[in-house]
Amino acid sequence: MALSKLEKRIRIKRRVRGKISGSSELPRLSVYKSNKEIYAQLIDDKSGKTLVSASSREKGVDAKGTKTEVSVAVGKAIATKAIAAGIENIVFDRNGFVYHGRVKALADGAREGGLKF
Numbered sequence: 700m701a702l703s704k705l706e707k708r709i710r711i712k713r714r715v716r717g718k719i720s721g722s723s724e725l726p727r728l729s730v731y732k733s734n735k736e737i738y739a740q741l742i743d744d745k746s747g748k749t750l751v752s753a754s755s756r757e758k759g760v761d762a763k764g765t766k767t768e769v770s771v772a773v774g775k776a777i778a779t780k781a782i783a784a785g786i787e788n789i790v791f792d793r794n795g796f797v798y799h800g801r802v803k804a805l806a807d808g809a810r811e812g813g814l815k816f
Contacts, residue, residue: 707795708794708795708796709795710795711795712794712795715792715793715794715795716792719790719792720744720745720790721741721742721743721744721745721789721790721792722743722744722745723743723745723746723750724788725788725789725790726741726742726743726750726751726781726786726789726790727741727742727744727789727790727791727792728740728741728777728789728790728791728792728809728814728816729741729742729792729794730791730792730793730794730796730802730805730806731794732770732796732801732802735755736754736755736756737754737755737766737769737770737773737801737805738752738753738754738755738756738773739752739753739754739773739774739777739805739809740752740753740777741777741781741786741789750781750784750786751777751780751781751784751786752777752780753773753776753777753780754773755769755770755772755773757776759776760772760773760776766801767800767801767804768804770801770802770804770805770808771804771805771807771808771811772808773805773808774804774805774806774807774808774809774810774811774812775808775809775811775812776812777809777812777814778808778809778810778811778812778813778814779812781812781814782812782813782814786814787813787814787815788814788815788816789809789814789815789816790816791806791816
C-alpha cells in the first residue's frame with residue numbers, strides 16, 4: 700500500500716529525530732511549514748521546553764513579499780531572539796520536510812542572523 704505525503708514526512712521525521720536531540724547548551728531548531736505560514740522554535744529536549752519561537756504570524760516579523768522572503772524574515776527573527784537569550788549554536792531539525800525552498804530559506808536567514816549549525 701502506498702504511503703500518503705503526510706505519512707512519508709512523519710516516517711522521515713521519526714528517523715531524523717532518532718539521531719538528533721536538543722539540550723539547553725545546543726537546542727534543536729524545529730521548523731514546521733503549512734501552506735500559508737512557517738513556524739520555528741528552539742527546543743530543549745532534555746527538559747521538554749521551548750526556549751524561543753518565531754513564526755510568520757507574529758507582529759514583529761515582516762510578513763511582506765513571497766513565502767520564501769517571509770521564511771528568511773522568520774529565520775532572522777528566531778536568530779535575533781536566540782542571541783538575546785544567549786544561544787548561538789543549534790542543531791537543525793527540518794521536521795521531515797525536504798531541505799529546499801522555504802525550509803532552506805529559513806535556515807539561511809537564521810545563519811545570516813548569527814546562529815551557527
